[in-house]
Amino acid sequence: MKNFLGEDFLLENTTAEQLYHGFASSMPIMDYHCHLSPKDIAENRQFNHITDAWLEGDHYKWRAMRTFGIDESFITGSKSPESKFKEWAKVVPFTIRNPLYHWTHLELQRYFGIHDLLSPDTAEKIYQSTREKLSQPELSTQGILQKMNVKMVGTTDDPADDLAHHQSIKKQNLKVVVAPTFRPDKAYNFTDVNGYHTYLEKLEKAGGQSIKNLSDLLEVLFKRIEYFHENGARLADHGLEYLPGAQRIEGNADDLFDRVIQKRSLSAQEQEHLAYVILVELCKKYHQMGWTQQFHLGALRNNNKRFYRELGPDTGFDSMGDFSQARNLSAFLSTLDEENQLARTVLYNLNPADNELFATMVGNFNDGSMKAKVQFGSGWWFLDQKDGMERQLNALSNMGLLSCFVGMLTDSRSFLSFPRHEYFRRILCNLIAKDVENGELPNDIPLLGSIVQDICFNNAKNYFNVAIHD
Structure with missing residues (x-):
């Protein structure tokens, strides 16, 4: 019987111990998606x-x-x-x-x-x-990043953010890259028309121009993408129940946005169509800028309306959804690929029933232009635990190439969450080692160790196009 949280925690055999201690444990961390506060980092809280x-x-x-x-x-x-x-x-x-x-x-x-x-x-x-x-x-916040050997942190930032804290961090010559991530969800959420107008005022101020029509909105968003790029951003992120699809509606997207400007509500179908049009244009811009786009799909948010009114979003009242994903996801990616404007893409699902769906979908759009251009992202939110990680890794292994995987991220708001990378690495090493012990993989420790190191760090370093400090 092993001791709880001993040095061989989650490592079930000597091969797993070799892979983890000899190859995985010392690798740096690229935490390319999280919700850490750039203010706390800038002020070295x-x-x-x-x-x-x-x-x-x-x-x-x-x-x-x-x-x-x-x-x-x-x-x-x-x-x-x-x-x-x-x-x-x-x-x-x-x-x-x-x-x-x-x-x-x-x-x-x-x-x-x-x-x-x-x-x-x-x-x-x-x-x-x-x-x-x-x-x-x-x-301190900066001390933690250095203590945990973190080379890059990707924060999550609204297009209207001024990025002043990121600018402050850069001036401090911190040996950790803290890069903003463009998260434009509010720009195409038309559920609350009055709330949307409040958001537009912030976006207008950030963009330095008024937004009177759809063309203006896209122009401001493109300017903000360029501003984010100047401040180190190389990733965008989107939290959606499912990717929107083109809908059959009366009129066109310009007409729909005009109605929003007039504070007139849209039907659910009209909202989806307008979001689809905006999102496609944003994704084309990401491709132009050489960015990576991330899609976190499948969360059913703010289920408890009483607590939502009292506490707001992201307070613990979200769950997995059971949305239909495949058809819209395929059509959306195909629309961009058709014009060769599909950026690097990472897809995360929240419902494990969709693991194989996502693992096979990414293969449809890997075109040989680079290694694993479209990625099946790591176990996310409710799935970033042992069983969830193993199921994601197995689906990716069976349907794609595990060796090309960009690995783990914390997706956390806590500076104490970086051991989740260790947790993932131990699970990864143990999964591979069990196959070795069962005679399903060769006992080639140098080969397997190099693949483990790629998944832990090297693949992400090469994939995300972010210049990190050596």
């Missing part, structure tokens, strides 16, 4: 206590606390940081078999050298110990 570093904005933990019956005042409310942490400590022992149990204790070990299990009995000691260590320079 020093966390006052682990509650700020751990529970602030982490809706994974919030969901678990609500499930355990913790009052909202200890989650997003006004209770003291220490009391919030101690409520979380009550929950942790009962997160057994949820990835939160692994992540919690990995993070305590990797950042703080704490091997005690978090519980009500250890909460006070751990709170005080971590508070002392968080005051040290190596656990």
Whole structure:
């Protein structure tokens, strides 16, 4: 029996141990998609206590606390940081078999050298110990990035953002590239016409011109893409239930946008058509700029309307959706490919029932122009746990080329989440090693080790066209 979270955690045989310790563990990190605060990085924030570093904005933990019956005042409310942490400590022992149990204790070990299990009995000691260590320079936001050997961070930024924090970071000569990612979801979300007009005002201010028609909107968005590019952006990202499709409607996209400007509502079909037209034009621009486009598909968001009104989005009330994906996805990518304007593309699905669908879809649009131009992205959100990762890796292996995969990302709002890369690497090495032990792969450690290193770092470094510091 192995010790919990020992040096061979998740490694089931000697081959797995060889691959992980000899090849994977020392590789740098490219966290090409996350939700870390560029402000916190620019200001080199020093966390006052682990509650700020751990529970602030982490809706994974919030969901678990609500499930355990913790009052909202200890989650997003006004209770003291220490009391919030101690409520979380009550929950942790009962997160057994949820990835939160692994992540919690990995993070305590990797950042703080704490091997005690978090519980009500250890909460006070751990709170005080971590508070002392968080005051040290190596656990400031910039210190964490360097401590964890992070070479690149891709933040998630609205087109209207001024990117002042990214500019500040660049002037500091930090040895970590912090690149903005263009996330234009609000520019084609017409559900709330009044809310859309409020957003347009921000976009007009950022773009330095008024938006009176669809042509104006696209012109401003293109200007913002160019501005993002000047500030280091090489990726765009989109969070959608499914890719929109061209719809049969009366009139055209210009007419639809004119109605939006007049604050007249659109039908669901009209909204989808207008979003489709805008998104196609954006994707053509990405191709022109040499960017990578990412599509996170399949989340059913803001299910609890009461809490949405009280707390807003991204607070722990989202789930997997069961949307039809294949036909629109195929048509959308084909539309761009038809004119040879399909940019590098990473597709992420949230429903594991779609794993094989996505794994086979990417192969339709790999055209030999580069290695794995269209990628089946890593297990995302509810799927970035052991079973979810293994299923994604198996689908990709069976339907495509695992060796070309750009690997893991945190998709996190927490600076303490980087051990998720270690978690993924151990799972990857163990998966390959089991095939070796079963005689399904040759015991060629140098070959397998080089493939592991490519998946951990090298493929992403080569794929995303981001200049990183050596």
